[in-house]
Amino acid sequence: MDKLLIRGGVPLSGEVRISGAKNAALPIMCAALLSAAPLRLANVPHLRDVTTLLNLLGGMGVAVSLDEKLGLELDAGRLHTPLAPYDLVKTMRASILVLWPLLARCGEARVSLPGGCAIGQRPVDLHIKGLQAMGADVRVEHGYIIARAKRLKGARIFTDLVTVTGTENLMMAACLAEGTSVIENAAREPEVVDLANCLKAMGANIEGAGSDTITIEGVSTLAGAAHRIMPDRIETGTFLVAAAATGGSVRLRDTNARILDAVVDKLREAGATITADDDSIALEMDGPPLSVNLRTSPYPAFPTDMQAQFMALDCIARGTAVLTETIFENRFMHALELQRLGADIEISGNTAVVKGVAQLDGATVMATDLRASASLVIAGLVARGETVVERIYHLDRGYECIEEKLSQLGAGIKRIR
C-alpha cells in the first residue's frame, strides 16, 4: 500500500489549480443513465471514485470514452444490465446514485445495499422511502435493493433528514416520472445545483434547486447534453486550511469563494486574510492561527467534509476550540491519529475539545477515511520532522494528485509506493 512521506515546517506558497468536484461528478455521471443520447462532461476529476463509477457504468452497458482534452463522454444508448454489483458498490457508497436513474430509465434496478462506512452507519432508508412514494415496488433481498416500476409517479416527498445523495437520487427519478414532484427539506449543497443544471441542459424541468424545496415536472425522455463540472469546494477548503496551518500564502485557481462561505468565515476568524475574484481565491496567514469553534450542519452552514481539516488547524492554534459533528456519528477517527503527533484533543460523544499546542512532532499515522487522511496530511505539513501517512488509498478517492499539488506549493512531500 502507498504511503506519503511528509517533512513538516514549510509554509505553503504559490498557486495550484483546483479540480472538478468529486461530489458533483459522481451524481452527474449517473445522470447519463437517464438518456439514450450521449452526455459529454468537462472538468471531471481523475479520482479513484470516478474510475470505480466508470467501471460500474461500463458493466451496465454504458459506452465510456475520453476525448483529447480529457473530456468524458457517457453514452447509455445501449444500457443492458440495470445491476450495481456488491464488489463495486462496497468500495464506493455513492454507487447508490445509479438506483433511481436505472429504475426511471429501465423500470427495474438491482443495486447492492452500500455496506457500512468508517464515518457512520449511513443508511439509505430515505432514498428507498422516497422511491416508494413515487410508486415503486422496492424490496431488500440478500443485501440487494430490488426496485421495479412501470413508470414512476410524481409525488410530494419530505425527507426527515437533509440527505445530499437522497435529494440527488429523488431529483433524477422525478425527471422521468409522470407528473409533478416536490422534494421538501431538500439538500441545498452546490453539487445538488450543479446536478440540476446538468439535468436541465438534458431537458429536465426543475425549479428551486439550491433551496429546501425542489419542484420537478416529469418529462418522457431526456436528451444528451454537454456540462462542465463545478470546482471542488472541499479540495479548495482543504488547500486553504493547509496554507493557513503552515503560515503560508497561496492562490487557488479555477475555483471561487461563493461556494464555501462558511469555511472562508472560519478561516478569517482564525486570522487568515482571504481575497477572491470570479475564478480564484487567495489566502495569506501571518503567524499561528487562532482557535476556531465549529458545528457541522447541512449547507450553507459549515460542511462536515471540512471538520477533520479544521481539527488539524486547531491542534496548533492559539487557544481552545470546540468542534461539534452533527451529521455523522463517527467522524472523529482522525483525532486518535492526531494525538500520535502530539495533539491535545478530548472527545466526548459528538464533541471534540482541541487545546492548541506549540508544536506537533512527526510520527507514523494511519488514514481511516477520506477527509481524515487530509487532516493527517495537514498535520504532517506543520509537524516537526517526518510524518508517514499510511493507507492513503483513502486520500486517492477524493483528491486528484494531492502530493504533486502540495509539492508545487513547496511542501516536502513524496509518495512511497
Ligand code: EPZ
Ligand atoms: C454526501 O454523502 C457526500 N457524498 C458526503 O461526502 C458528505 O459528507 C455528505 O453528503 C454530507 O454532506 C457525496 O455527495 C458522494 P447524506 P451522503 O445522505 O449523501 C443520514 C466526502 O467526504 N441518512 O447527506 O451519503 C446519514 O446517515 C463524502 O466526500 C439517513 O439516515 O450523506 C447522515 O447522518 C463523505 N438515511 C445524514 O443523513 C438516508 O437515507 C446526512 O447524510 C440518507 C442519509
